[in-house]
Amino acid sequence: MSELEFQNVSYVNNGKEILHDLCIDFSPGSYVSIIGPSGSGKSTFLRLCCNLISSTKGTVLFHGKDVLQQNPIELRKKIGYCFQEPVLWGNTVDDNLSFPFQVRKQEIDEKKISCLLASFGLDEHFRKSEIKNLSGGEKQRVALIRTLLFEPEILLLDEVTSALDADNTGLVEKAILGLNQRGITVLWVTHNDAQSRKYADQLLTIENGRIKSLEAIK
Numbered sequence: 001m002s003e004l005e006f007q008n009v010s011y012v013n014n015g016k017e018i019l020h021d022l023c024i025d026f027s028p029g030s031y032v033s034i035i036g037p038s039g040s041g042k043s044t045f046l047r048l049c050c051n052l053i054s055s056t057k058g059t060v061l062f063h064g065k066d067v068l069q070q071n072p073i074e075l076r077k078k079i080g081y082c083f084q085e086p087v088l089w090g091n092t093v094d095d096n097l098s099f100p101f102q103v104r105k106q107e108i109d110e111k112k113i114s115c116l117l118a119s120f121g122l123d124e125h126f127r128k129s130e131i132k133n134l135s136g137g138e139k140q141r142v143a144l145i146r147t148l149l150f151e152p153e154i155l156l157l158d159e160v161t162s163a164l165d166a167d168n169t170g171l172v173e174k175a176i177l178g179l180n181q182r183g184i185t186v187l188w189v190t191h192n193d194a195q196s197r198k199y200a201d202q203l204l205t206i207e208n209g210r211i212k213s214l215e216a217i218k
C-alpha cells in the first residue's frame with residue numbers, strides 16, 4: 001500500500017485553481033525531489049500532504065485513509081513539514097528545541113539535541129542565542145532540528161537550504177540522506193538543480209499546478 005496518495009486532487013483558492021487533478025502516490029522510504037518554476041504550486045502541494053490545507057476536490061490518503069479523517073495533531077507528528085519561511089517562536093533557540101518535548105510531556109533529551117546540533121554544524125552555545133539575532137540559514141537549521149527531534153514517517157522539506165552556504169548545505173543533505181536510509185520518506189522542494197538529483201530516487205516536476213513529469217533518477 002502507498003504511504004501517501006493523491007487521488008484526483010485539485011486545490012482552488014479565491015476562485016483560482018492552484019493545483020489541478022493531481023494523481024500520484026509515494027511508497028514508504030521514497031526520496032523525491034520536487035522542482036518547478038516559482039508559483040507552480042510546490043509549497044501548496046506540501047501543505048496538502050500534511051493537511052495544513054484541504055483539497056477542494058479529490059482525496060489525500062495517508063496509509064490508505066483520508067487525511068481529513070485523521071487527528072491533525074497526530075498526523076503532523078507523523079508527517080513533519082519544514083516551511084519555506086522558517087517559523088520560530090519564543091526568545092531563544094532553546095525555546096524552540098525544548099518545545100517538541102513539552103508538547104509530548106517528555107523530558108528533554110539533551111543528548112539528542114546535542115547530536116542534531118553537531119550534525120548541522122552548530123555548537124552548544126548556539127542554544128542560548130536569541131531568535132531575533134539569527135541569520136536566515138541559522139533559522140532554517142533550528143526549524144529543521146526542531147522537526148527532527150522526534151522523527152516523522154514522512155519529512156516534507158520546502159527549500160530548507162536556500163539560505164545556507166555550500167558546506168552547510170552538504171551537512172543538511174547528508175543528515176537527510178541518513179534519515180532516508182533509515183526508512184523515512186523524504187519529499188524535498190528545491191530550486192537547486194544539483195541538489196535535486198544528488199540523492200533522490202525520483203524527480204517530480206510541477207508546472208502550472210500540474211504534474212509535468214515523475215522521473216526515476218537512480
Ligand SMILES: Nc1ncnc2c1ncn2[C@@H]1O[C@H](COP(=O)(O)OP(=O)(O)OP(=O)(O)O)[C@@H](O)[C@H]1O
Nearest residue numbers: 013014018036037038039040041042043044045084
Ligand atoms: N493562500 C493563498 N491565496 C492565494 N493564492 C495563493 C495562496 N497560496 C498560494 N497561492 C498562489 O498559488 C500559486 C502557487 O503557490 P506556491 O507557493 O505553491 O508556489 P511554489 O511553487 O511553492 O513557488 P516558489 O518556488 O516561489 O516557492 C501562486 O500563484 C501563489 O500566488
Ligand SMILES: [Mg+2]
Nearest residue numbers: 042043044084
Ligand atoms: Mg514555495
